[in-house]
Amino acid sequence: MKVVRFFLLVVTTVSACGVPSYRPDTSRVVNGEEARPYSWPWQVSLESFYPTCGGTLIAPDWVLTAAHCITFHTYRVVLAEHDMNKEEGPEQSIMVAKMFIHPKWNDNCVSCGNDIALLKLERSAVINDKVQPACLPQHGASLSHNQPCYITGWGRLYSGGPRATTLQQALLPVVDYSVCSQSDWWGSSVKTTMVCAGGDNKSACHGDSGGPLNCVGKDGRWYVEGVTSFVDGRGCNTPKKPTVFTRVAFFTPWISEVRETTLNPNINHTGV
Known part of the structure; x- marks a missing residue:
């Protein structure tokens, strides 16, 4: 557990996370509108034969997504994507090397919870002004009503x-x-x-x-x-x-355990 806690501390205090180079326009959003390009630099498009889901870059070689999104054997993620119909230049397309679905996920019961998965990328994304990781919350952190x-x-x-x-x-x-x-x-x-x-x-x-x-x-x-x-x-x-x-x-300990396991295969990871 000491190793896991230390690793979690490293993950959640990385200075490069959660600070986009292009500030999101949060001044006038009511019911959805086009985002300022590259203002959510951790947003990824998860694709198999076609775009299927979204995801979040949490480290250069790790993406967080939903367990119910994983239905095929082969995936790639596209970073620095904005307009799906255009090749705009800064996109990075990276294949997924390994997929980790939470062990307590039940695909017949989405309301049972544990709808979370981690994707290990074949190579690390190039972190730049258009591709950056989001921060992970501390374990047990809560949100306030109407936040x-x-x-x-x-x-x-x-x-x-x-x-x-x-x-x-x-x-x-x-x-x-x-x-x-x-x-x-x-x-x-x-x-x-x-x-x-x-x-x-x-x-x-x-x-x-x-x-x-x-x-x-x-x-x-x-x-x-x-x-x-x-x-x-x-x-x-x-x-x-x-x-x-x-x-x-709630799931940051599991996220840390999975990531630590890929560094040290002798560590067994379990669900929370």
Whole structure:
């Protein structure tokens, strides 16, 4: 455990994380709009035969995504992506070498939780002004009700609508567990290992899965506090059914164990 705790300290205090060279435009986002190019430099597009999900760069050779996104054997990630229909120049395409799905993930029960996976890249990304990692929250860190966070991705613009071609962002205020777990909200479907955010006309939609819930910390850095997990089956913008994210702060010990295991294969890693 001493090794794991030390490694976690290294991961969460890396000075280069969570400070984009191009500041996100957070002044006028209401129900989603095109993001300023490269202002979310940890956002990745996860692709197999085609773009399937989002993800978050948390280290030069590690990407965080949702377990339910992993359905094929071969993936690549594309960094510094903005317009899916254009080759703009700074993109980096890197194959995924290994995939680690949380051992307690049940693909027949998304509301059971543990919807999280780690991807080890074949090579490290080149960190520059357009590609940078997000910070990981400390284990057990919590978010306050109505705390302003932002979702990013290329998901559908609305239920049944077209997928976005350019990276979108939307303000999703955090909904406290005490509210989100009420019977006329998500009820028992939401767990303390999850984060609710948004609701009404602001939510994730199909294609945003695996991408980050970006929240700025007191230190001014951006943290990936959530991994986009699920929305209501009736539609992306259903009242009292905010987007549900895997709570990254609960899983930071597992993330550290997996990463440490790749450095030392003799260490066994388990779920939390």
